Amino acid sequence: MSTRRLPVYILADASGSMQGTPIESVKSGIRQLHRDLLGDPQAIESAYLSVLTFSNSAQQIVPLTEVAMFNPPELQASGQTNFGDGLRLLLEVFERELVRTTADQKGDWRPLVFILSDGAPTDVDWPVYAQQLRERRPANIIAVACGDQADVEALKQVTEIVIQMQDMSPDAFKAFFRFVSASVKQTSAKVGAVGDGGGITLPPPPPGITIVP
């Protein structure tokens, strides 16, 4: 008798280059996302949020939590960009947290994942996990290249949906998280064909954010 959930994961780069305004903007954006979703009855009933970060290693800061019970976390930025560990952790939490449909129960909706990074991976293992994510497609993944130093090609190894923030100003992050909120609301209402590019229908990105071809 469990509720069918729309799991939403935010995997954020918390490396040293995100110190200061960028990580504060991510925190603020998550708070804004939470407030937006609290205003949507469908999201309250079905959206579940989780926040993960990667720097020297990856952590799940907030496990999958229903919107009404979610507490926007404090985030710190320092260290390297262990992108591979972030992807590995994503695969691990999918195994642990997601409920799949069986003959006895309806499973979750396919998860939405937003991966934010402002730089290039500093580990060597990331291609292995990127390939697993791309081939298995356990979620609808949107990768966000934050600013002009982000490694777009690395993000493209994870997912075909890569968007680019032109700068890392607070307003740019604010616009991005409004896009996340709109994506969550839209995804919760739409059914897609399994073989139809994932069936995800995203809203148009806001000004300052472009889709990488």
Add this chain to the structure above:
Amino acid sequence: MPHENPNVDSPHSLGLPGAPLATPVAALGAAEPPRPIWTIATPSAPWCPDEWSAHLDAVAPGLVRPDQHGALAEATGLRAARDGWSLLVASRRGRLHAHRGDHREDAGQVLLFNQGWCAAVADGAGSATYSRLGAAIATHVATHAVREALLHGHADNAESALFGRALESGATAANRALREFATRCGLALRDLRTTLLVAALHGGRMGLLQVGDGASAWFDADGTVSQPLSGPITEFSGEVAHFLPDDGAIEQLVQSLVVRDASSCAALILATDGVEDPWYPFTRHAGPLYSQLLHGVNDAASSAGVTSSHRAPVLTAPDPVHALIEWLAFEKRGENDDRTLCVIRQDAVSWPA
């Protein structure tokens, strides 16, 4: 839903206030954040653009549109009876579409004819811009084409294969109509994507076909409940492997055909996933669902975790159509899709619940 037979009751249209509302907020107490509540908004776009009306009439002549009764119908329903069979169908816009001012994307249809009937339910894909038209066209054309095939020499009481071919002709007619409509209107096939579940009776045989999700349940005189057909199980919710009129879908629909002797059938229900999902798995919960329709709700929460505000029996109500529409307003957290349910009963056969 058109009048095809003097035994058919007038279709019901339930128009509800459609003025868009500001989002009201219910305060739960000082320690808890305010929670928004569901609203009801009228769609701003027409159900069918005017420039396509003639094309719709061409591919689905006689199709009754939801907005042809003055106000946009929040829900519709129809009851019909003949030759010892009673049919009841209702389709209700889900809370999510109502809140967002979107059209209902489900459709249902029943037709009676000499020695038989045909029924269909369909659920337009949420990602398809005009799936409401797809669902309506599919149910309308499939049922009419099956009736045509069964009445005019395509099937014979002694020929089960011919009966099956009559159902297949209904399926192919629906697929063809969708594709023709897309071509006429300059739409992509994906814009009309819909599931389809069809059942028909003739000469003592019952047949079913299905593409996409949704569910059927057969209630036998021996007390058993079975699912003649079911949609494929996909890894995650809300993902459908095949939609009409996509390439390959008609083959899936035709291959799904099941034909049974109808003599021991007490009832058959057809449901879109807006009903199946809250009552999932249907193999376990279809029985309690049907019991609710027969006898009313006798406890606050059903075994499926569904809460019903309409507690009286539906099938024996003075106005079963209205009762079914009200019953379709049951609540279950996170389950806010459009809902369509068709209940077909053989009067002389009872299901010992």
